[in-house]
Each structure stands twice: as C-alpha cells, then as structure tokens.
Amino acid sequence: MSGKATFIVIIGFTILFMVAIRNFGNISGEGVSNMVGYYSEMIAHNIAVSGANLAANQIFVDPTWQDGYSNESFSGGTVNVSVNIIDAYKNIRQITSTGSYHGMVSVVQVTLSPSKFSKFAYYSVSEGSSIWWMAKDTVWGPFHTQDNLRVSKHPTFYGKASSLKSIIYQTNKTTDKPNFLGGYESGVNVPLPTDAVDKMETPAVDNGHSFTGHDTVYICFARDSIKYKYSYSAPYTTEYLPDFAPNGIIFAKNSVLRLQGTVKGQYTVACNSTTSSTGKGSIWLDDNIVYDKDPRQYPTSTDMLGICAENYVWITNNTPNRTNINIQASIYSEKFGFGAQDYSSGAPRGTINLFGGIIHKTRAAVGQFSGTTVTHGYSKSYRYDERFMLASPPYFPGTGGFEIVSWLE
Amino acid sequence: MGFTTLLDILGSVIIGGVLMTIAYRFSDTITEKTYNHSGELIIQQNLSTVAQSIEYDFRKIGYCKNWNLLPDPTKAIISADTSSIRFYTDIDNDGDVDSVRYYLGPTSELTSSANPRDRMLYRVLNNEEPKSANLGVTQFYLVYFDALGDTIQPPVGLNGGIVSIEINLTVENTDAYDQIYSKAFWRQIRMVSRNLKNR
Numbered sequence: 001m002s003g004k005a006t007f008i009v010i011i012g013f014t015i016l017f018m019v020a021i022r023n024f025g026n027i028s029g030e031g032v033s034n035m036v037g038y039y040s041e042m043i044a045h046n047i048a049v050s051g052a053n054l055a056a057n058q059i060f061v062d063p064t065w066q067d068g069y070s071n072e073s074f075s076g077g078t079v080n081v082s083v084n085i086i087d088a089y090k091n092i093r094q095i096t097s098t099g100s101y102h103g104m105v106s107v108v109q110v111t112l113s114p115s116k117f118s119k120f121a122y123y124s125v126s127e128g129s130s131i132w133w134m135a136k137d138t139v140w141g142p143f144h145t146q147d148n149l150r151v152s153k154h155p156t157f158y159g160k161a162s163s164l165k166s167i168i169y170q171t172n173k174t175t176d177k178p179n180f181l182g183g184y185e186s187g188v189n190v191p192l193p194t195d196a197v198d199k200m201e202t203p204a205v206d207n208g209h210s211f212t213g214h215d216t217v218y219i220c221f222a223r224d225s226i227k228y229k230y231s232y233s234a235p236y237t238t239e240y241l242p243d244f245a246p247n248g249i250i251f252a253k254n255s256v257l258r259l260q261g262t263v264k265g266q267y268t269v270a271c272n273s274t275t276s277s278t279g280k281g282s283i284w285l286d287d288n289i290v291y292d293k294d295p296r297q298y299p300t301s302t303d304m305l306g307i308c309a310e311n312y313v314w315i316t317n318n319t320p321n322r323t324n325i326n327i328q329a330s331i332y333s334e335k336f337g338f339g340a341q342d343y344s345s346g347a348p349r350g351t352i353n354l355f356g357g358i359i360h361k362t363r364a365a366v367g368q369f370s371g372t373t374v375t376h377g378y379s380k381s382y383r384y385d386e387r388f389m390l391a392s393p394p395y396f397p398g399t400g401g402f403e404i405v406s407w408l409e
Numbered sequence: 410m411g412f413t414t415l416l417d418i419l420g421s422v423i424i425g426g427v428l429m430t431i432a433y434r435f436s437d438t439i440t441e442k443t444y445n446h447s448g449e450l451i452i453q454q455n456l457s458t459v460a461q462s463i464e465y466d467f468r469k470i471g472y473c474k475n476w477n478l479l480p481d482p483t484k485a486i487i488s489a490d491t492s493s494i495r496f497y498t499d500i501d502n503d504g505d506v507d508s509v510r511y512y513l514g515p516t517s518e519l520t521s522s523a524n525p526r527d528r529m530l531y532r533v534l535n536n537e538e539p540k541s542a543n544l545g546v547t548q549f550y551l552v553y554f555d556a557l558g559d560t561i562q563p564p565v566g567l568n569g570g571i572v573s574i575e576i577n578l579t580v581e582n583t584d585a586y587d588q589i590y591s592k593a594f595w596r597q598i599r600m601v602s603r604n605l606k607n608r
Contacts, residue, residue: 041461161556185556404606
C-alpha cells in the first residue's frame with residue numbers, strides 16, 4: 001500500500017515539475033523568439049539601408065547607372081536593388097532596396113533629383129586664405145565650399161552646410177565652433193564646371209535669344225518687356241519678352257552684359273567670352289535688378305532670375321548704385337566671383353540687398369571695413385530665396401549629379 | 410486500535426504535512442517564477458513593440474512622398490525636449506505632411522497600476538487625440554546631437570540643428586509579485602533620420 005502511495009506521489013510531483021518546466025521553457029522560447037524577431041528585422045533593415053547606400057553611391061559616381069543588384073548576398077541575408085526613372089522629363093530616379101534576412105523583409109526607397117547650383121545660398125571653390133566666416137555672418141540656405149571652411153567666433157549656417165575640405169577654427173573649436181542648424185558634412189565634392197555658361201548658348205539659339213557680334217549688350221527688364229541696346233548713348237529697342245525668349249534664356253556671346261530692371265517671369269541671362277580676356281564674359285549690374293512680385297510679399301510669385309557669367313559679376317560704381325543696390329537673383333560666376341567695382345575707394349555706397357544666392361569660384365570683395373564700420377563700398381544683407389530649393393531659373397547650370405530628396409525606410 | 414496503528418496515523422500525518430508543505434511551497438514558487446518569467450516576457454515584448462514603433466516613426470522624420478512639400482527637411486523637427494519631441498513627416502506615405510508628437514505622461518495618471526513609476530507614452534498624429542497604451546514605460550529620455558556630434562541642450566526649437574538622437578527607453582512590469590519589478594532597457598545610440606541630411 002505504502003509503495004503504491006509513494007509511487008503516486010512521485011508520479012504526481014513529476015507531472016507537476018514537467019508542466020512547470022514546460023511552461024518555463026515556453027516562456028523562455030517566446031522571449032528568445034521575440035529577441036530574434038527584433039534582431040532579424042533589424043538586420044533585414046540594415047541590409048536594405050546598405051543596398052540603398054551602395055546604389056546611391058553608384059549613381060553619384062555614375063549618374064547613368066541603372067543596373068541595380070539582384071539577389072546579392074549581404075551580411076547573412078540578401079539584397080535586391082532596382083533603379084527606376086519615375087519622371088523622365090525631370091529625370092527623377094528612385095532606388096528601391098529590399099533586404100531579406102531569415103524571413104524578415106525590409107524595403108527602403110530613395111528618390112533622387114538632378115541637382116542645380118541655384119539651390120545654393122552660397123557656393124565657392126576658393127575661400128581665400130585670410131577670409132573667415134565670423135560671428136555676425138549668417139548664411140540662410142544651403143552652403144558649400146570646395147575649400148576649407150574657415151570659421152571664427154560661431155558663425156551661423158541655417159541651411160545644410162558642406163565642404164570638400166575640413167573646418168579650420170581661427171582659435172579653437174570652443175571659441176569658434178559654427179552653428180550648423182541644417183547639418184554639416186565634410187568631404188563632399190561638388191566641382192564647379194568650366195563650360196556650363198558656354199553650353200547655355202545652344203538653348204538660347206534654339207528657342208531663347210542669343211546676342212552675337214556685340215561688344216556690349218545693355219539689357220533692361222521692364223516686366224513683360226525687354227529693352228536692349230548695344231551702346232550707352234543708343235536708344236533702347238523694346239520687345240515683348242515672352243516672344244523674345246520663349247524658353248527663358250538670354251545669352252550674350254563674347255560680350256559684356258550690362259543689366260538692370262524688373263523681371264516678370266522666369267529668365268536666365270548669361271554671358272561668355274570666347275577669348276582668355278576677362279573683360280568679356282562679365283555681367284555688370286548697373287542698377288537694381290528685382291522681381292515684379294517679391295516672393296517675400298507675394299508668396300505665390302513665380303518671378304525668378306538667374307545671372308550667369310563666365311567671368312565676373314560686378315556691381316557697377318555709378319550714380320544709381322551709390323545708395324544701395326537691390327538684387328533678386330541667383331548669381332553664378334564660373335571663373336571668378338561676384339564683387340563691387342572700386343570696392344576699396346570712395347564713400348560708402350550703402351547696402352547690397354541680395355535676395356537669392358551666390359555661386360562663384362572665388363570670394364570677391366564688395367567693401368572695406370574698419371572695425372564694424374564700412375569705409376568703402378557696401379555692407380551686405382544677403383537672404384536666400386527658398387524657392388531655389390525646389391525650382392531653378394531656366395537652364396541654370398547643374399552640378400551634373402543627383403541629390404537625395406526623400407528617403408523612406 | 411493498537412500503538413502501531415497510532416504510530417501509523419501519526420507518521421502519515423507528519424509525512425502528509427511534509428508533502429502538503431512541499432506542495433504548497435512548490436505551488437508558491439511556481440506561481441512566483443511563472444509571474445516573474447511571464448512578466449519579463451511581457452516587458453520584453455512591450456519594449457520591442459514600443460521600440461519598433463518609435464524606430465518606425467523617427468526614421469521618417471523629414472520624409473514626405475511629395476518632397477516638394479518639405480523642401481528643407483532640416484526644419485522638420487518642430488520642438489524637442491528630454492521626454493518629448495514633435496516633428497513633420499509623411500507617416501502614412503500619402504504625400505501629405507503630418508505632424509507627429511511623442512511625449513511622456515505623468516506618473517500620477519496611472520494610479521490603477523501597481524507600479525508607481527510607469528507612465529503613458531503618448532503619440533499624437535496631427536490634431537488627433539493622443540493615443541497610448543500602458544506598456545509599462547518608466548523612462549523615455551531623448552538626447553540630441555548636432556552636426557559635429559556635440560550634445561544640444563534641450564529644449565530645442567525649430568531649426569535647432571538636430572542631426573541625430575539618442576533614445577533611451579525603459580519598460581517595467583505594471584504589476585509584480587511581491588513588488589519586485591522586472592525592468593528592460595533599450596537604447597538607440599544614434600538614431601539618424603536620413604531625411605535630415607537630404608539636399
């Protein structure tokens with residue numbers, strides 16, 4: 001009798017232990033399964049992100065690359081990448097990267113758009129060895145230099161800043177660290193082309209307007225009309241602007257272009273030189289060049305101007321410009337810079353009120369200072385036209401590459 | 410009834426008592442262990458759920474299918490503090506810009522749970538009512554970094570230069586055996602939404 005009871009007790013406890021252990025085993029199993037699930041999902045996601053990065057890099061190296069990757073082994077899983085043109089007219093491309101790992105699948109979609117120089121609030125190839133971005137300097141909008149970025153006492157960059165070379169602090173990081181409110185990347189190579197202005201002649205001849213055989217071309221935008229002449233004392237010829245340059249590009253070949261007026265619509269004026277002379281291929285701003293509807297007052301304004309010179313863009317030292325100058329445009333100077341004529345002499349000429357952006361090879365001076373006081377030339381008030389983040393003046397030079405405009409993961 | 414019988418009865422009572430005690434102790438231990446193990450599993454699952462939800466949303470900061478609507482993604486973070494953040498994104502990928510806000514509620518609003526430290530982690534989409542579930546979150550702590558990797562002191566407003574975020578999340582049991590709460594911790598050292606680096 002006692003043997004049977006003992007047996008029953010032992011069996012009972014054994015069953016209880018088995019149930020308990022099985023229960024603990026299930027809990028542990030679920031815990032591990034939960035962890036493994038999260039881990040697998042994370043790895044699948046990392047594989048997809050890596051595939052997208054690899055493809056984006058390929059496109060940055062070779063903008064025509066569309067091969068993608070098919071079932072490539074990666075980090076214990078597989079990655080598939082396809083590149084599709086989702087808007088042929090605007091050349092918008094989309095990378096779709098799919099990462100798979102132990103049954104988990106993750107997809108990353110990256111959209112790329114051709115990049116234009118007009119998106120920059122400020123771009124330079126050379127910053128000069130003694131020019132520093134100072135405490136009072138504020139750059140609104142994207143900034144890039146192919147040079148070192150020299151900073152002193154916390155300048156502020158509101159848009160994304162990038163440089164090919166590194167940051168140089170005048171004293172040290174603590175004293176000079178810039179405020180990068182839109183982020184910063186170094187090692188970014190965006191070279192300035194050497195023939196972008198020359199190439200603008202073709203669309204100007206096709207369906208814009210090309211001036212040829214004139215030493216100097218004087219252009220005055222007058223809203224719907226354009227006035228032009230070939231010498232200072234000559235009378236202007238006036239034409240209806242949409243018919244004069246239907247595609248929006250006005251080009252002066254091997255000429256000096258003198259510019260002013262009020263722009264209605266989207267236009268780019270360009271000027272090149274067919275010789276090594278820097279006299280030709282420069283644009284002189286003889287007076288204000290502004291929009292018919294200032295986008296700051298009229299947010300729906302579509303007025304937009306590009307000023308593209310192979311050589312310099314100068315602010316003329318003349319009577320109208322001796323009491324401020326208003327410039328509303330994206331300025332592009334391919335081989336030199338944007339500066340003021342006679343910036344180091346004469347009385348102060350007020351302020352350059354620039355609404356747009358400056359893309360130039362080298363920084364050029366617009367004035368001289370003693371402490372914080374302007375002694376010659378201009379003081380500066382530059383603001384970025386944020387519409388250039390999305391749109392650009394017609395045929396404005398492109399960087400030749402793409403930029404990521406959206407990243408979905 | 411002889412002496413032997415009395416001894417048998419006494420022995421049976423003693424042995425039965427020992428067995429009962431063992432069974433009781435066994436039951437108590439099993440209950441405790443089951444409670445704790447299940448609790449740990451639940452907090453791990455809760456942690457995983459919250460972490461995945463946060464990762465899903467935070468990776469989309471500054472994203473919009475119609476990218477023209479968010480031309481400058483660096484302005485996507487509207488406000489950020491140690492335990493709250495509000496940002497623009499296109500959360501349902503429909504081409505419209507949404508605002509998403511995460512914030513941690515006070516401990517006082519969860520009086521019904523035994524854990525005195527748990528809080529509601531709220532997610533607010535656009536102007537909808539805040540949504541949350543008590544998943545035992547006791548810590549949701551955010552640290553922000555600028556483009557050079559230095560810490561930004563919160564609170565941070567629009568265009569505050571945030572480039573990456575450290576996310577700290579702790580989940581505990583909402584109830585526990587003998588008030589001994591299990592805890593699970595998750596940290597994303599550098600959460601970077603790629604869209605903040607666009608353009």
